[in-house]
Amino acid sequence: MRFLCLHGIGSNAEVFNTQLSAIQAALGSQHEFVFVDGDIPSEAGPGRLTSLYSTNEAYLCTGVYGVAEGPYFSFFNLPTASQIYDAFELIDQALEDDGPFDGIFGFSQGASVAASYLLRNQGAHLPFKCAVFFCATAPFNVESAPFRSMDDGTFRDEGTGEDITAEIAANIPDLLDRKTFPSQGKSMIRPYPSDGSIQIPLPTVHVYGRNDGYYPQSRNLVEMCQSFDREVLEHKGGHSIPWEQGMTSRIVDLLRRLVHAVDLHCHRLLRTKNRTFTFNMGSQHDIEQTLLGSWSLLELRSQLQDGGEVFPMGKGARGILNYNPNGRMSVQLQPAVTKKVKETVNDLLAYAGRYWVETQPDGSGMVKHHLELCSWPEEDGSYQSRKVELFENQLVLSSPAHVNVEVSPLVTYVFEWS
Incomplete structure (x- = not known):
């Protein structure tokens, strides 16, 4: 670089x-x-x-x-x-x-x-x-908004005339040293x-x-x-x-x-520029071969019905997804620790089980997950369906889901993996 x-x-x-x-x-x-x-x-x-x-x-x-x-x-x-x-x-x-x-x-x-x-x-x-x-x-x-250094040692907002000396002392204390930084009469x-x-x-x-x-x-x-x-x-x-x-x-x-x-x-x-582009993966075998391996989470977001976005595990959530040749998969998702999130889906999530691929009439692919074991007990034994899209070496899995979110009850989960 x-x-x-x-x-x-x-x-x-x-x-x-x-x-x-x-x-x-x-x-x-x-x-x-x-x-x-x-x-x-x-x-x-x-x-x-x-x-x-x-x-x-x-x-x-x-x-x-x-x-x-x-x-x-x-x-x-x-x-x-x-x-x-x-x-x-x-x-x-x-x-x-x-x-x-x-x-x-x-x-x-x-x-x-x-x-x-x-x-x-x-x-x-x-x-x-x-x-x-x-x-x-x-x-x-x-x-x-510009301010000016006055001859009496104060600083004033040029538009309002307000004395902002305290603001300058807090944010640009160097300017208080008139000997080193002579600023009298200057607009800054x-x-x-x-x-x-x-x-x-x-x-x-x-x-x-x-x-x-x-x-x-x-x-x-x-x-x-x-x-x-x-x-x-x-x-x-x-x-x-x-x-x-x-x-x-x-x-x-x-x-x-x-x-x-x-x-x-x-x-x-790349994802932002190509968000509306759907990649036709081809045959079921092609999709399965594409999925194989380990993927690290780039972003988990929920797209709301009204067009907005929320981040159920916070911006900066981390995760890893594994697809194995024996038809087994595992997922671990860790919420961001930098800020609190209001959404209810914000705990550590891990699950494992079988997966398989189904092709749709339009040529797109769906991957199915069977959550045989899940860190959220209420999800044990459940199934997931994810639409598969690929942009360069970035995998996007999306699925409609319902979740208790303040903004809107109808969301689409979008998982982006690299």
Whole structure:
């Protein structure tokens, strides 16, 4: 995979390359990392760096200066709409000059820019399949209500004139330091909210330290990403990428899981694009051969009669389905643990028994399940009928069913397996 990499404030491409060097070496040469510089000349930024692969405290340095030669750059020095748009143009230019890329990496301010870009463009076709955020600071919404820094040290909403100093202190505390961030008279934009109202629709990895001054902002960004597609590593350090071998191994494990999640995410997109397409499986033998093997659950949803959707086991439910050559099948379904679901079908479900295939007059296939043993006793001995559809290497099994759901009593269960 190829990754576009954005450095932190007062840094440069060389510094970020050094910060990621151990991770790159552990991942292997099959992955390519492309580093770009911000376009605003800056003083050397904060943070903690270490000499390549060194574990000697004598080689540790607080800040960028003295570890990597300048010049140093930032993507913005104040969160103004024009500066954030300029940062977006740098990403677009990198895509044009060096793309395509599979994912985007960002450290500190670079993570802020990457997240801002993904949130800004989430309604369109995103040019990235995943994102990795190290020590992220807040992402900014270029379409948010602007505010202005006043000479008396307060901040006011430009539209209403309301004093929003408390809001700025909570969400962008750096702006209170007028010496480091002189903003008097400047019009600036707000960060995105972390209430889940807007989310990055991609697999993500988040790495940050409990002792980082930007810890709350990194945590907020986690909430702006899909819960079923995100991996989080919280370490005991500060505003730096961990360099200890054990932590590097844990980060690399998350990145390898991210690569797998990208594959599943692409399958979901394929399903969305082809949802109305029914695959004609052919003969009964063809269907049986297609089913054989193990399948992992991508999604379990219920399509309501009124056109809506609910997720009986929550978004991010997990499961495995096995079809064996001896005519036996087994299923295990585990509900998502990230949130409570209102539907009644939300307990661990496991069953096993016989299966067989029947072809329909239109050439489509149905697989029948006999639940000889089920973790829900009331389902012991029952039968299921599932319509079989195939999109590339994705299996979709669907069946009408009745379930006590608040929205509507009539639903169609749809199981998607990869």
